[in-house]
Amino acid sequence: GAVVSQHPSWVICKSGTSVKIECRSLDFQATTMFWYRQFPKQSLMLMATSNEGSKATYEQGVEKDKFLINHASLTLSTLTVTSAHPEDSSFYICSARRLFGSGTRLTVV
Amino acid sequence: QQQVKQSPQSLIVQKGGISIINCAYENTAFDYFPWYQQFPGKGPALLIAIRPDVSEKKEGRFTISFNKSAKQFSLHIMDSQPGDSATYFCAASKGNGGATNKLIFGTGTLLAVQP
Numbered sequence: 001g002a003v004v005s006q007h008p009s010w011v012i013c014k015s016g017t018s019v020k021i022e023c024r025s026l027d028f029q030a031t032t033m034f035w036y037r038q039f040p041k042q043s044l045m046l047m048a049t050s051n052e053g054s055k056a057t058y059e060q061g062v063e064k065d066k067f068l069i070n071h072a073s074l075t076l077s078t079l080t081v082t083s084a085h086p087e088d089s090s091f092y093i094c095s096a097r098r099l100f101g102s103g104t105r106l107t108v109v
Numbered sequence: 110q111q112q113v114k115q116s117p118q119s120l121i122v123q124k125g126g127i128s129i130i131n132c133a134y135e136n137t138a139f140d141y142f143p144w145y146q147q148f149p150g151k152g153p154a155l156l157i158a159i160r161p162d163v164s165e166k167k168e169g170r171f172t173i174s175f176n177k178s179a180k181q182f183s184l185h186i187m188d189s190q191p192g193d194s195a196t197y198f199c200a201a202s203k204g205n206g207g208a209t210n211k212l213i214f215g216t217g218t219l220l221a222v223q224p
Contacts, residue, residue: 049211
């Protein structure tokens with residue numbers, strides 16, 4: 001059945017480095033994917049809408065140069081956190097067609 | 110106008126009891142209202158969803174009640190079980206739930222079902 005697969009499930013990186021998170025739609029194609037950020041015990045906050053073949057649409061207050069989104073195919077969107085800092089530590093979740101990935105726990109040390 | 114308000118923030122229910130979570134919205138353009146269940150460290154999983162042309166939808170132990178005039182909807186979990194202990198989010202969207210339309214999430218309710 002249709003599944004959204006997200007990888008990695010957790011990652012630890014050093015401050016100043018970049019981290020890439022992948023989101024794949026399995027058994028279906030997704031021209032649109034969404035990226036969310038969730039802090040502990042809080043709701044999901046939409047960061048951006050990823051559009052296949054075009055630029056992502058970022059929500060107000062989200063730095064597009066820091067959170068790079070690439071949607072190069074109908075089944076893959078990637079989120080790259082550039083020059084990560086401890087305040088970027090969070091749970092990142094992608095979504096397609098109302099299905100959610102299992103999330104990526106990012107810890108920046 | 111884009112907010113979805115959810116209550117209560119947390120809820121403790123005895124096994125076998127009924128869990129009730131409420132949500133309210135302002136934007137009358139919303140026309141798709143899903144509920145998600147999230148376990149710690151996992152992504153949300155779609156439980157059940159409703160559109161405003163019906164007042165109630167039931168799937169197993171989960172029921173959504175929808176009041177269009179009051180702009181409110183609620184999730185009822187019948188015969189609550191310890192395995193239902195999780196965080197529940199309501200959400201709303203425009204565009205009849207189309208895959209390209211973004212979801213606006215409520216603030217979440219942490220449900221604990223005591224054995």
